[in-house]
Amino acid sequence: MKETFDAILKPDQAGYLEGIEPARDALLAEMEHYAKERGEPISDPEVASFLAVTARASGARAIVEVGTNIGYGAIVLARAAGPDARVVTIEKDPKRVDVAKGFVAKAGLESRIEIRTADALAELAKLGPGIDLVYIDCVKEDYPAYLDIVLPKLSAKGVVIADNVLWKGFVAAKDVPAHETARVAALRAFNEKILTDSRLRGVVLPLGDGVAYAVRV
Numbered sequence: 246m247k248e249t250f251d252a253i254l255k256p257d258q259a260g261y262l263e264g265i266e267p268a269r270d271a272l273l274a275e276m277e278h279y280a281k282e283r284g285e286p287i288s289d290p291e292v293a294s295f296l297a298v299t300a301r302a303s304g305a306r307a308i309v310e311v312g313t314n315i316g317y318g319a320i321v322l323a324r325a326a327g328p329d330a331r332v333v334t335i336e337k338d339p340k341r342v343d344v345a346k347g348f349v350a351k352a353g354l355e356s357r358i359e360i361r362t363a364d365a366l367a368e369l370a371k372l373g374p375g376i377d378l379v380y381i382d383c384v385k386e387d388y389p390a391y392l393d394i395v396l397p398k399l400s401a402k403g404v405v406i407a408d409n410v411l412w413k414g415f416v417a418a419k420d421v422p423a424h425e426t427a428r429v430a431a432l433r434a435f436n437e438k439i440l441t442d443s444r445l446r447g448v449v450l451p452l453g454d455g456v457a458y459a460v461r462v
């Protein structure tokens with residue numbers, strides 16, 4: 246979720262792009278409302294559209310999401326990837342897991358979305374190889390470690406997507422407030438790895454709060 250409306254784009258451009266996002270169906274609209282009312286961080290609609298396009302285009306079958314919250318991203322990914330795809334999504338907060346389970350049930354996707362109540366780093370370490378798509382949307386300081394764990398487990402042409410990699414504009418800023426330095430350092434290291442690791446071909450997109458997108462080569 247982006248913190249400010251125009252963290253990357255000019256306000257007119259951000260407003261235009263938000264305005265042309267198609268209306269979501271009743272369930273996603275209910276989830277967006279739920280999240281907004283309670284200040285829950287979920288993916289922005291344009292990032293969700295990007296997830297859907299990528300899940301569909303890549304033909305991903307084994308999908309991992311790092312950071313579930315109320316299940317918005319997991320539902321978008323599972324729907325777009327189609328009936329043969331499975332999503333494993335990791336969330337450490339049991340209350341959020343309960344909410345996510347309710348929405349996943351409402352979506353009729355219990356057989357295709359598995360929510361694991363766990364710390365993301367520990368749970369990622371347990372996963373086997375063959376991940377076709379990973380969506381990283383969790384603790385910003387841990388992004389480099391998530392990537393280190395996941396990279397060797399990616400399938401051929403496996404896709405990495407990560408949200409918030411420009412973090413409210415701070416990642417590109419010269420002066421970074423003290424309370425953001427650890428997050429910013431981690432995200433800068435993550436972006437550099439996305440662009441330079443020989444196992445990946447990647448790009449950082451000025452979408453939402455910044456989205457990294459890479460494919461295993």
Ligand SMILES: C[S@@+](CC[C@H](N)C(=O)[O-])C[C@H]1O[C@@H](n2cnc3c(N)ncnc32)[C@H](O)[C@@H]1O
Nearest residue numbers: 286287288312313314317318336337364365382
């Ligand atoms: C930005 S939200 C995820 C949004 C979701 N991906 C979506 O598309 O709507 C990040 C989530 O990560 C969870 N989280 C924070 N620290 C975690 C950890 N160490 N392990 C697993 N989940 C964690 C938070 O509770 C929060 O729900």
